Amino acid sequence: MEKRIIHIDMDAFYAQVEQYDNPELRGKPVIVGGRSFNRGVVATASYEARKYGVHSAMPTKTAHKLCPDGIFVHPRFERYKEISGQVRDIFLSYTDLIEPLSLDEAYLDITELVSKERSSRSIALAIQSEIFEKTGLTSSSGISYNKYLAKIASGMNKPKATTVIDYNNVLEILHELPIGKFPGVGKVTEEKMIGMGIKTGKDLYDISKNDLILKFGKRGESLYNKARGIGTNELTVERERKSVGKETTFNYDRNDDSEILGVLEELSAKVSSRLLDKSLAGKVVTVKIKTGDFESHSKQMMTMDPVYTAKDIYHYAYNLYHEVKEEDVPIRLIGVTVSALETRLYRNMTIYDFIM
Numbered sequence: 001m002e003k004r005i006i007h008i009d010m011d012a013f014y015a016q017v018e019q020y021d022n023p024e025l026r027g028k029p030v031i032v033g034g035r036s037f038n039r040g041v042v043a044t045a046s047y048e049a050r051k052y053g054v055h056s057a058m059p060t061k062t063a064h065k066l067c068p069d070g071i072f073v074h075p076r077f078e079r080y081k082e083i084s085g086q087v088r089d090i091f092l093s094y095t096d097l098i099e100p101l102s103l104d105e106a107y108l109d110i111t112e113l114v115s116k117e118r119s120s121r122s123i124a125l126a127i128q129s130e131i132f133e134k135t136g137l138t139s140s141s142g143i144s145y146n147k148y149l150a151k152i153a154s155g156m157n158k159p160k161a162t163t164v165i166d167y168n169n170v171l172e173i174l175h176e177l178p179i180g181k182f183p184g185v186g187k188v189t190e191e192k193m194i195g196m197g198i199k200t201g202k203d204l205y206d207i208s209k210n211d212l213i214l215k216f217g218k219r220g221e222s223l224y225n226k227a228r229g230i231g232t233n234e235l236t237v238e239r240e241r242k243s244v245g246k247e248t249t250f251n252y253d254r255n256d257d258s259e260i261l262g263v264l265e266e267l268s269a270k271v272s273s274r275l276l277d278k279s280l281a282g283k284v285v286t287v288k289i290k291t292g293d294f295e296s297h298s299k300q301m302m303t304m305d306p307v308y309t310a311k312d313i314y315h316y317a318y319n320l321y322h323e324v325k326e327e328d329v330p331i332r333l334i335g336v337t338v339s340a341l342e343t344r345l346y347r348n349m350t351i352y353d354f355i356m
Helices: 013-021 060-066 077-092 120-135 147-154 170-176 187-195 201-205 209-216 219-226 257-278 310-324 351-355
Strands: 005-010 030-033 042-045 071-073 098-102 105-109 139-144 162-164 243-254 280-291 296-307 331-343
Touching: 005 077, 005 120, 005 147, 013 030, 013 042, 013 077, 030 060, 042 060, 060 071, 077 098, 077 105, 077 120, 105 147, 120 139, 120 162, 139 147, 147 162, 147 170, 170 201, 201 219, 209 219, 243 257, 243 280, 257 280, 257 310, 257 331, 280 310, 296 310, 296 331, 310 331
Parallel strands: 030 071, 139 162
Antiparallel strands: 005 105, 005 139, 030 042, 098 105, 243 331, 280 296, 280 331
16 A cells, blocks of 8 residues: 655744743744853744744844844743653554654654545544644644655645645646755755756756766765655654763853863763663763864763763763863863663662672
């Protein structure tokens, strides 16, 4: 049976949560972002704020210039995770074939649910309706026969949209689609393509596979396939976690070792907490810094034994920090990551279990 994939994407998720929890914010330009206008970054913006050109990943300072009457709100990730869990429970009531992409979006394989009496569109609408009933939040869905088309479809008519891309309309939609709207085409690639005269899916469609491979290397074949609606329909239901990390951006550039190491110790403890929750340990510790000039530097070390405690992680992070940090060069960001993960045994045992 032909696959039926739904991509569910919550509408301006963080901002919508803030508006739902605080009715006074409804209908107003809400911008969820960083700590300060000078250093922060926009996490997301309500549709009222987007009318002014505000979008995610934009510096908060720029967002304030574009939308001076915007209401800036600090993120509440625990609250967002709570609601994301409620949405996931709704997904699971329909299918266990789910590939989460983030807190606010996921792929669902509903192939086995589709029948003559029950269309994929009606299933998507039912899921969206249940999300609204149980959380008070709206979402958009895209339905197609593979993942990348489903993702394109979910973003076409937001918010509160339900869009289907099938074999009857796929080329018509792709031919008119701006090249930057194709998943996987970032700003740099988009600029390169536009410079080559590739502005729409139709322009991409008209280029041979060999020419695309010549111009874009290994990505050329993928671009050729995307222009023709060809993509994977297999969901990655269980993902193996490759690393656990935590980083922070300072309010101002710092150059006091004792102060920075105090923060690094706190980050090590947070990484340890995550590893303990997942019963994981890792054999590679990495410290990353970003200087006041936005230059990134990192240093990593392989450990003798897998580490997971805050003390051990900080021990390696402390040494790595002194190797990567340049004297008299202030930094704006620091982070620590543990990778090369493996499962720890005896998750729930204590020292007394080993003595017995």
